[in-house]
Amino acid sequence: MTITLRQLAEQARSASRQLANLSTERKNQVLLAFAKKIRENLDLILSANQKDLESADRLRSQGELSDSSIQRLKLNTVKIEQMAKNFESVAALPDPVGQVQLATRLDEGLDLHRISCPIGVLLVIFESRPEVVVQISALTLKSGNAVILKGGKEASESNACLFGILDKVLKEFTDLPDGTVNLLQSREAVSEIVQQNDCLDLIIPRGSNALVQHIQQHSRVPVLAHADGICHVYWDQSASLSKAMEIIIDAKTEYPAVCNAMETLLIHEQIPENEIKQLLTKLQEAGVEIRACSAIMKKFSNKLNGIIHASEQDWKTEYTDLILSVRLVSSHEEAIGHINHYGSGHTDAIITEDRSIAEKFMDQVDAANVFWNASTRFADGFRYGFGAEVGVSTCKTHARGPVGLDGLVIYKYKLYGSGQGVARYHEGGRQYLHQPLSRLN
Amino acid sequence: MTITLRQLAEQARSASRQLANLSTERKNQVLLAFAKKIRENLDLILSANQKDLESADRLRSQGELSDSSIQRLKLNTVKIEQMAKNFESVAALPDPVGQVQLATRLDEGLDLHRISCPIGVLLVIFESRPEVVVQISALTLKSGNAVILKGGKEASESNACLFGILDKVLKEFTDLPDGTVNLLQSREAVSEIVQQNDCLDLIIPRGSNALVQHIQQHSRVPVLAHADGICHVYWDQSASLSKAMEIIIDAKTEYPAVCNAMETLLIHEQIPENEIKQLLTKLQEAGVEIRACSAIMKKFSNKLNGIIHASEQDWKTEYTDLILSVRLVSSHEEAIGHINHYGSGHTDAIITEDRSIAEKFMDQVDAANVFWNASTRFADGFRYGFGAEVGVSTCKTHARGPVGLDGLVIYKYKLYGSGQGVARYHEGGRQYLHQPLSRLN
Numbered sequence: 001m002t003i004t005l006r007q008l009a010e011q012a013r014s015a016s017r018q019l020a021n022l023s024t025e026r027k028n029q030v031l032l033a034f035a036k037k038i039r040e041n042l043d044l045i046l047s048a049n050q051k052d053l054e055s056a057d058r059l060r061s062q063g064e065l066s067d068s069s070i071q072r073l074k075l076n077t078v079k080i081e082q083m084a085k086n087f088e089s090v091a092a093l094p095d096p097v098g099q100v101q102l103a104t105r106l107d108e109g110l111d112l113h114r115i116s117c118p119i120g121v122l123l124v125i126f127e128s129r130p131e132v133v134v135q136i137s138a139l140t141l142k143s144g145n146a147v148i149l150k151g152g153k154e155a156s157e158s159n160a161c162l163f164g165i166l167d168k169v170l171k172e173f174t175d176l177p178d179g180t181v182n183l184l185q186s187r188e189a190v191s192e193i194v195q196q197n198d199c200l201d202l203i204i205p206r207g208s209n210a211l212v213q214h215i216q217q218h219s220r221v222p223v224l225a226h227a228d229g230i231c232h233v234y235w236d237q238s239a240s241l242s243k244a245m246e247i248i249i250d251a252k253t254e255y256p257a258v259c260n261a262m263e264t265l266l267i268h269e270q271i272p273e274n275e276i277k278q279l280l281t282k283l284q285e286a287g288v289e290i291r292a293c294s295a296i297m298k299k300f301s302n303k304l305n306g307i308i309h310a311s312e313q314d315w316k317t318e319y320t321d322l323i324l325s326v327r328l329v330s331s332h333e334e335a336i337g338h339i340n341h342y343g344s345g346h347t348d349a350i351i352t353e354d355r356s357i358a359e360k361f362m363d364q365v366d367a368a369n370v371f372w373n374a375s376t377r378f379a380d381g382f383r384y385g386f387g388a389e390v391g392v393s394t395c396k397t398h399a400r401g402p403v404g405l406d407g408l409v410i411y412k413y414k415l416y417g418s419g420q421g422v423a424r425y426h427e428g429g430r431q432y433l434h435q436p437l438s439r440l441n
Numbered sequence: 442m443t444i445t446l447r448q449l450a451e452q453a454r455s456a457s458r459q460l461a462n463l464s465t466e467r468k469n470q471v472l473l474a475f476a477k478k479i480r481e482n483l484d485l486i487l488s489a490n491q492k493d494l495e496s497a498d499r500l501r502s503q504g505e506l507s508d509s510s511i512q513r514l515k516l517n518t519v520k521i522e523q524m525a526k527n528f529e530s531v532a533a534l535p536d537p538v539g540q541v542q543l544a545t546r547l548d549e550g551l552d553l554h555r556i557s558c559p560i561g562v563l564l565v566i567f568e569s570r571p572e573v574v575v576q577i578s579a580l581t582l583k584s585g586n587a588v589i590l591k592g593g594k595e596a597s598e599s600n601a602c603l604f605g606i607l608d609k610v611l612k613e614f615t616d617l618p619d620g621t622v623n624l625l626q627s628r629e630a631v632s633e634i635v636q637q638n639d640c641l642d643l644i645i646p647r648g649s650n651a652l653v654q655h656i657q658q659h660s661r662v663p664v665l666a667h668a669d670g671i672c673h674v675y676w677d678q679s680a681s682l683s684k685a686m687e688i689i690i691d692a693k694t695e696y697p698a699v700c701n702a703m704e705t706l707l708i709h710e711q712i713p714e715n716e717i718k719q720l721l722t723k724l725q726e727a728g729v730e731i732r733a734c735s736a737i738m739k740k741f742s743n744k745l746n747g748i749i750h751a752s753e754q755d756w757k758t759e760y761t762d763l764i765l766s767v768r769l770v771s772s773h774e775e776a777i778g779h780i781n782h783y784g785s786g787h788t789d790a791i792i793t794e795d796r797s798i799a800e801k802f803m804d805q806v807d808a809a810n811v812f813w814n815a816s817t818r819f820a821d822g823f824r825y826g827f828g829a830e831v832g833v834s835t836c837k838t839h840a841r842g843p844v845g846l847d848g849l850v851i852y853k854y855k856l857y858g859s860g861q862g863v864a865r866y867h868e869g870g871r872q873y874l875h876q877p878l879s880r881l882n
Contacts, residue, residue, distance in 0.1 A: 017781060021804050104826050110815065112825055119837050120807070201837040216661040220654065222838045223663075243860040250862025340458060351860075362855045363462050366561070374551060374858025383863065384553055384854070385545050385875035396560050396642040397663045398839040401854045413825070413842045414803045417815025419684040419792075421691025422824065434826035 005192045008148070009121070009199035011179030016120040016146040016201075018177045024095040027142055030176065033169045035087035038134070041165050042080055048161035049075040049130065056154055065154065068257055072128040073155055083134040083162075086388065090138040093387045096405040097144045103437035107430060109418035111437065116409045118144035120201035123193060123221070124390065125150045127207055130158035137166055137181050139390055143408035148193060148200075150184040159183060194219035202398075206391050224403065226394040228318040228344040229259030231376040234335040234361065236352035237268040241275040243373065244351050248279060250375040251349070253286045257320050259392060260347050260369075260379040264315060264325040266335045273299060280304055283324060293327040315342040332357050336364045343367060345394045347379040368394055368401035446633045449589070450562070450640035452620030457561045457587040457642075459618045465536040468583055471617065474610045476528035479575070482606050483521055489602035490516040490571065497595055506595065509698055513569040514596055524575040524603075527829065531579040534828045537846040538585045544878035548871060550859035552878065557850045559585035561642035564634060564662070565831065566591045568648050571599035578607055578622050580831055584849035589634060589641075591625040600624060635660035643839075647832050665844065667835040669759040669785040670700030672817040675776040675802070677793035678709040682716040684814065685792050689720060691816040692790070694727045698761050700833060701788050701810075701820040705756060705766040707776045714740060721745055724765060734768040756783040773798050777805045784808060786835045788820040809835055809842035 003011070038045070056073055059065040102114035122145050126132045133149060140147035151159040163183040170176050184193060194203065200221045205211050212225040233251050235244045251262035267276060277300065280290055284306065291310035292300070301307055314325045315338075329335045332350070339348050349371035350361040362370040369379040379402060381389025386404030393399050399407030424430050444452070479486070497514055500506040543555035563586050567573045574590060581588035592600040604624040611617050625634060635644065641662045646652050653666040674692050676685045692703035708717060718741065721731055725747065732751035733741070742748055755766045756779075770776045773791070780789050790812035791802040799813040810820040820843060822830025827845030834840050840848030865871050 017805065017807060020807070106819070106824065106826065110819075213661065220657040222836065224838070246860055246862045250864050254862065254864050362853075364458065366458060366461070367853065369854045369856065371856040372858060373860050374856050375862040377863040378547070378551075378856055378858075378861070379854070383547065383866075383873065385547065385873065395663065396851050397665070398851075400851050410837050410839075410841050412803075412808065413810045413820070415810065415812040415815050415819055417813060417819075419687055419814050420819070421687045421695065421816040422818040423691050423695050425824075432824065432826065 005184075005189060006196065008179070008182055009193060009196040012121045012146040012148055012182055013199040015177035015179035016118065019141075019144045019146055019180060020097070020118045020120075022144060022176075024097075026173075026175070027095070027144070028091040030141060030169065030173055031087045031091035031138060033172070034134075034138070034166055035084040035091075037165050037169050038080065038084045038087070038162075041161075042077065044165075045075060045080055045158070045161055046077075048157040049073075051157040052155055059154070069128055069154070073130070073158070075130060075158060079131060083131055086131075086134055087138050089387055090142050093142065093405060095142065096409045101411055105433050105435040105437055106415075107420070107425075107433050110420055111416045113414045113416070114411050115414055116411050119408060119410050121146045121148065121199055122408070123148045123150070123200050123203045125190060125203070125205045125207060125211065125215075127152040128155055130155045130162060132206070133159050133162045133166075133183075135388055136390060139388055139405060139408060141180065143405050145408055146180055146182075148182045148184060150190050150193075153185075153187075156185055160185070191218065194221065197221055204390055222398070224391075224393050224395055224398060224407070226259060226344075226346060226392050229261070229320075229346040229392075229394075230263050230316065230318050230342065230344040231260060231346050231379075232264045232266060232335075232339045232343055232348040233262050233376060234266040234329070234332065234339070234348070234350045235268060235271060236332055236335075236350060236354065236357060237270040238353040238357070239351040239373075240353075241278060244275075245279060245282065247349065247351055247373065247375045249282060249286065251377055252283060252288055252324055253322065254375070254377055256322050258377075259318070259320070260376050261320065262324065262349075262376050263317065263319055264327065264342070266327050266329050266338060268332075268335075269295070269328045269330050276300070277303060280307075280326070287322045289323045291323065291325045295328040296326055318344070332361060336361060339365050339367070345396070346392065347371065347376040349374060349376050368392070446625075446630060447637065449620070449623055450634060450637040452618075453562045453587040453589055453623055454640040456618035456620035457559065460582075460585045460587055460621060461538070461559045461561075463585060463617075465538075467614075467616070468536070468585070469532040471582060471610065471614055472528045472532040472579060474613070475575075475578070475607055476525040476532075478606050478610050479521065479525045479528070479603075482602075483518065485606075486516060486521055486599065486602055487518075489598040490514075492598040493596055500595070510569055510595070514571070514599070516571060516599060520572060524572055527572075527575055528579050530828055531583050534583065534846060536583065537850045542852055546874050546876040546878055547856075548861070548866075548874050551861055552857045554855045554857070555852050556855055557852050560849060560851050562587045562589065562640055563849070564589045564591070564641050564644045566631060566644070566646045566648060566652065566656075568593040569596055571596045571603060573647070574600050574603045574607075574624075576829055577831060580829055580846060580849060582621065584846050586849055587621055587623075589623040589625060591631050591634075594626075594628075597626055601626070632659065635662065638662055645831055663839070665832075665834050665836055665839060665848070667700060667785075667787060667833050670702070670761075670787040670833070670835075671704050671757065671759050671783065671785040672701060672787050672820075673705045673707060673776075673780045673784055673789040674703050674817060675707040675770070675773065675780070675789070675791045676709060676712060677773055677776075677791060677795065677798060678711040679794040679798070680792040680814075681794075682719060685716075686720060686723065688790065688792055688814065688816050690723060690727065692818055693724060693729055693765055694763065695816070695818055697763050699818075700759070700761070701817050702761065703765065703790075703817050704758065704760055705768065705779075705783070707768050707770050707779060709773075709776075710736070710769045710771050717741070718744060721748075721767070728763045730764045732764065732766045736769040737767055759785070773802060777802060780806050780808070786837070787833065788812065788817040790815060790817050809833070
């Protein structure tokens with residue numbers, strides 16, 4: 001039986017009301033059952049993935065898909081075991097729902113509690129990697145939300161297979177509502193679903209900036225996303241070459257295709273020329289193309305082969321590739337100014353031995369993640385200890401930076417009275433106590 | 442010198458970067474200086490307000506403005522003293538910026554801190570009451586945000602006068618940036634300013650649902666607002682008439698024009714007919730028009746004069762007036778279902794002596810504020826002890842319910858390293874510790 005998208009959205013809304021009150025124990029039972037079923041269906045998953053890989057191969061031969069996309073698409077025994085483990089590790093995390101965030105006695109017999117609760121219905125749009133079906137389902141179920149997933153076309157067989165396995169488990173838990181986890185497969189379905197403003201509470205588009213903007217223009221539902229990841233590293237004059245080297249090489253080359261990789265390197269002009277030369281040489285040896293400011297060009301263009309003059313556009317570009325913009329600056333203030341002007345508020349790092357300059361940098365750079373003497377690549381939910389993440393947000397409301405379970409809940413105020421109207425507290429009447437109660441958990 | 446709206450937005454963005462690092466002491470000095478200047482300029486404010494009142498009088502005589510709007514517009518000595526006190530009370534609140542929300546040791550020499558920080562630039566759109574200029578300026582300055590205010594046309598003289606006083610104070614504090622507090626006066630300016638997506642971080646429209654939707658359709662900036670305030674009270678069979686009476690009369694009649702007033706009353710069908718009759722009579726005596734379901738009509742239409750049959754539209758209507766929809770329900774489950782179907786997620790209350798039913802109601806009703814044995818009118822930042830509020834949110838992300846200083850901040854992650862790249866932690870390398878550090882404040 002097929003249902004319309006409106007019905008699907010309404011079913012998810014209705015499911016979200018039931019999921020909000022599911023016990024921690026029950027949610028963990030489902031997560032562990034997911035893990036078990038994933039392991040049992042290893043061959044099924046691999047053969048679905050094989051179909052996607054065959055289609056992808058055809059696209060690659062037509063030049064329509066890159067090698068790295070195919071790598072991301074491809075599943076194997078290790079990755080599938082990792083999916084099962086992912087469900088188990090999310091089961092082991094504390095339940096983000098039902099936390100008492102604030103408790104205030106307004107008056108005798110009038111107590112206010114602020115309690116965390118699920119957001120409701122989430123729409124998550126993602127590309128290529130089929131593991132995302134697993135990661136997102138785990139996080140949304142644990143946080144008591146209903147979810148509508150939309151994966152990339154190139155992974156449609158793998159996604160459908162994984163969804164089918166989860167759906168079967170959900171149907172075995174007869175107390176779980178229909179519509180807990182949903183999968184959409186066509187792009188048209190997304191255009192229609194984002195219009196169901198009353199049935200969606202949050203959209204998380206994990207994709208290009210263009211996708212994010214398109215959704216913001218066509219929906220009234222809040223969007224949690226990252227725009228670009230134009231991450232900077234600033235090498236201050238007080239830092240040694242060896243420290244700079246590890247951080248900069250790591251930030252640029254360890255995994256250049258991801259959003260927390262460095263795109264622009266700012267170097268204090270007092271850093272010795274030979275140190276800069278060693279660093280740039282090392283970057284070039286690692287396959288990095290250098291696009292430099294005029295000052296760098298003047299100093300190094302005849303000492304290093306292949307350096308290109310950076311255009312204005314380069315400072316605003318997320319390469320997600322082995323390309324790096326490099327600029328000399330005369331002070332940390334200039335570095336901060338550059339970052340706040342050209343950055344995307346994702347992750348920016350300073351390398352310095354001077355704590356006061358580091359603190360100033362971290363206070364004044366307006367980004368989700370500001371690092372002192374560490375690679376930008378640390379901006380990640382797993383590395384932060386969140387167990388898992390739904391993505392990295394460059395939004396400045398709701399949740400910022402790597403978003404784990406905490407970012408999938410909101411709260412409600414519960415007031416426990418004994419018959420009061422506000423008129424009792426009018427002038428000359430009773431006074432509010434506003435006494436903090438000790439937190440209950 | 443006039444500046445373009447683009448320049449104004451850019452100036453606010455630039456100001457927000459400086460304000461984010463203003464000390465608590467300095468912010469409080471400015472707030473106290475605001476209070477002083479408001480008191481010194483009492484006559485100036487009253488005479489500006491007089492001009493608004495004269496224009497309003499003309500509009501009233503043409504039937505274009507209601508008496509209640511004029512009451513809201515009108516300032517007097519008491520209200521102006523209240524403005525000064527408002528600045529003082531916000532100065533006395535704890536600074537919401539710089540709080541350590543989370544601290545984790547990722548490894549020796551690699552500590553992660555999550556620190557609260559301002560959102561950035563806020564656009565607040567409001568109507569009639571000139572006090573709002575004062576309330577919002579106080580909260581945004583204390584939370585380190587720059588703000589663009591847009592008041593209602595009918596209060597333009599009062600708003601301009603109040604803004605002028607604040608602006609003068611801001612200019613005396615020469616370390617404060619231009620663009621800290623801004624005032625727009627025309628509706629056209631709003632249409633243009635909401636397009637400056639890169640210079641605005643949050644829009645708070647305190648107005649009609651239509652205004653909120655218009656902004657959501659014309660801007661990519663997140664919106665924090667309440668849609669309607671369709672608040673319910675459910676009188677369960679276990680509750681006495683006397684308890685029900687105080688709460689219901691308070692919720693409907695104490696101030697019917699506001700969003701936390703009750704619009705729909707649900708009554709358990711087992712409540713004795715004579716108790717329902719007494720309650721409805723009392724409501725009618727207080728001037729409330731009753732619009733009832735068929736079951737109520739059948740029982741009371743020949744016993745009580747003037748009861749009207751409610752239409753389907755009535756259950757979805759925020760009257761903000763002395764009108765009440767009343768419906769009999771057969772169970773608390775039916776009441777919860779009605780509320781989740783017709784409600785606006787603002788504030789809903791249950792009157793019952795049964796704790797388990799109350800808990801079920803508060804868990805299952807999907808609203809920002811869920812009350813047991815208390816009037817819906819308690820849903821308010823002052824009554825909750827927040828000192829002040831920017832409004833009540835029915836959004837399900839970022840901030841929900843009455844929004845005080847807490848809702849005007851977000852956070853950034855600061856990572857204190859000692860030279861690490863992520864490659865050190867690859868398989869076979871170092872392990873993350875993920876050790877919680879004791880909170881630092």
